[in-house]
Every structure is written in C-alpha cells, then in structure tokens.
Amino acid sequence: MPKQKLTRRPDGRYQKRITLSNGKTRLVYGRTEAELKAAVRSVQAQDEAGLEVGDHTLVGEWAKIWLRSYKQGLRPATTKMYRDAYNLHIMQHIGCMELQEVRPVHIRAIMAEITEQSESLQHKVLITVRQIMQTAQANHLIRDDPTDGIRITTHARPKQKKYLTQDEAEELLSSIAEPRAKVFCALCYYCGLRKEEALGLQWRDVGPAALVVSRAVTFAGGNQPDPSMELKNAASHRLVPVPAKLRAILDATPRLGEHVVTKADGGVMTQSAYKKMWAYYVAGVSLLPVHAHMLRHSYATCLYHAGVDLRTAQQLLGHASIEMTARIYTHLEAEDGLKVSGKLDDYFNSAPPAADSTAGTA
Structure with missing residues (x-):
C-alpha cells in the first residue's frame, strides 16, 4: 500500500484524515510531521480504548452530571460534603480543564494544598475527585484514572480517648x-x-x-x-x-x-x-x-x-454492617488482653524462687 501523502494547509500545519472504528473520519493536525504523527497515535489510542474521540467535556461539567446522576437520594449532609469538597478544594485546580487533560500531577496538586489539613478532610476530597474520574472512565470519557495510586497524608498525633468509662x-x-x-x-x-x-x-x-x-x-x-x-x-x-x-x-x-x-x-x-x-x-x-x-x-x-x-x-x-461493630469489639478485646500483663507480673513475682538446677550430689 502506497504511503498516504500528507496535506499541507495554507496556515502551514500538516493534516491527515483517519478513519475511526465507527466508520467516521476525522482530520488530525500538527505543526510538524512529528507532531502530526503523535496526534494521529493519540487519536487512534483513544479510539482503540473505546473513548469518545475529540471529547472536550470539562471537569466542572462532568462534576455536575456526576452529582446529579450518581448521588441522587443521598442524605443532605452527604450531598453537602461532596459539594464542599469539589467547590472548595477541587474546582479551582481542574474545574476548567478537559477531563482528558487531567493527569496524576494535577490530582497531587489538589492533595498537596490540603496536606496539613485533617486526614478526614483529605479523605473527603480524594474520594470526591476519585469518584468523578472513575465515573468518567466508566463512561469512556477518559482512558486512565488519574487518581490511581494517590493517597492521603497521615499525621502523627497523640492517641485520643474514644469513650468514657x-x-x-x-x-x-x-x-x-x-x-x-x-x-x-x-x-x-x-x-x-x-x-x-x-x-x-x-x-x-x-x-x-x-x-x-x-x-x-x-x-x-x-x-x-x-x-x-x-x-x-x-x-x-x-x-x-x-x-x-x-x-x-x-x-x-x-x-x-x-x-x-x-x-x-x-x-x-x-x-x-x-x-x-x-x-x-x-x-x-x-x-x-x-x-x-x-x-x-x-x-x-x-x-x-x-x-x-x-x-x-x-x-x-444501628450499624449497617456487622464489621463495624466487630471492629469495636475487637479493639475492646485487645484492651482486655493488655490488662492481663499486670496479672501475669503479679503471678510470676509471687512464685517462690526456683531451686538452683546446677547444684548436684557428689
């Protein structure tokens, strides 16, 4: 098959028409031949991954769709948690970006800004942006999840009293x-x-x-x-x-x-x-x-x-799962186990001294 000739546009850019898996054609552009080839590979990769080629949905647009479509029926407090996490900590970083442009470095920038905040807040922000991206991935708007591998920053803090005796x-x-x-x-x-x-x-x-x-x-x-x-x-x-x-x-x-x-x-x-x-x-x-x-x-x-x-x-x-109750019981069992050490010390200390095993008869 003869090599397809590249077309040069009046503005100096190269262009190439490629056929997608759905039968539609698409023009791809590049300022140089190398840039055009890279653009062609990118479009073909999106097409092979089943993505909507050339989709320009913004993160902010998808966040509204996500909240409306995936978070219906939640308690008002939970809905407010998601809204606050997005509006206060996510939107300013990636809200105006296209979904397909978001990379792990952008997610890390979001998390870096709240690294000194509580672990609870970090978790709320991370699960919000993660769910936005994962649902976009499930709808073939992005190929990879940019939140994959991102973790919160844990803080060393004194052990807090959880209950009263x-x-x-x-x-x-x-x-x-x-x-x-x-x-x-x-x-x-x-x-x-x-x-x-x-x-x-x-x-x-x-x-x-x-x-x-x-x-x-x-x-x-x-x-x-x-x-x-x-x-x-x-x-x-x-x-x-x-x-x-x-x-x-x-x-x-x-x-x-x-x-x-x-x-x-x-x-x-x-x-x-x-x-x-x-x-x-x-x-x-x-x-x-x-x-x-x-x-x-x-x-x-x-x-x-x-x-x-x-x-x-x-x-x-009123726990939704027995695992939640089991964690409390397990923690209390562990505390009871630690209390045994004092009793063991008392027992061992009260034992009479053992006879010298090295002493023998002539």
Missing part, C-alpha cells in the same frame, strides 16, 4: 444540671443514640420499656434542621431498650415540645442552639474533653462488657 460517664451525667442537656447525654450513653437521633427523638417514640429510633435532626443546610429528618441508613431504624436510670431522667425532663431535646423555647433544635447547650451545660461542667459520639461509643463498650453478642450489638447500635 462507666464511672466517668456517670460522673458526667451527675454533674449536668440543665434538663435538656442531661437527657440528651443520657440518650447517647444509655441507648447509644447518635447525636442526630437523640435530637430527633419525640416523646411519642418513648415507651415504658423501649424507644423507637425513626428520625434524625441534622443541619446540612446550615443552622436550621433539615425537614426530611431522614436517618443515616435503613439499619438506623431500630428499637432500643430503656434502662431504669434513663427512665428516671426521662421522667424528670420537662416536656417543652414535641421533641425530647428541644431549644430552650421548646422548638426543634437548631445548630446554634445545640452548640450553645453543649458548650454551656456539658463541656462547661465536664472534667474531661468530651463530645457526643464518645457517649455512643461508651454505650458500645457497655454492651461488650455486659456480654451482649455481636449481632444484637449491631442491631442496637
């Missing part, structure tokens, strides 16, 4: 005088409710021996509660027994409104009202740094020490 929790509850703050903490500790679940609990959900978790108060849109009051997942809908100590606190709590934990005026809790209540009436009287999730984690440790089996603990905690 039984004595610490009881001391905290006894020191809280404000009824709303007290019943809130009691719901998290004695029933293992998440913060949003405790705020979403209504008096009609509380029975003589158990309470029903069926709604949550979240603040994804800002200060006001999200009207949907959706729970985190299907497993969050659950029935939880009410211990006697919680029953006593519930009975002593004034019914200011429909919800058990309300604003001071009886209305549904807002973000600012919750922060004020926690700062003044909980953190302000606690001898230890404490946050609401620590109380829920403390409830999980109570289940473990009370001998509650793993499957039942999963149901009571």
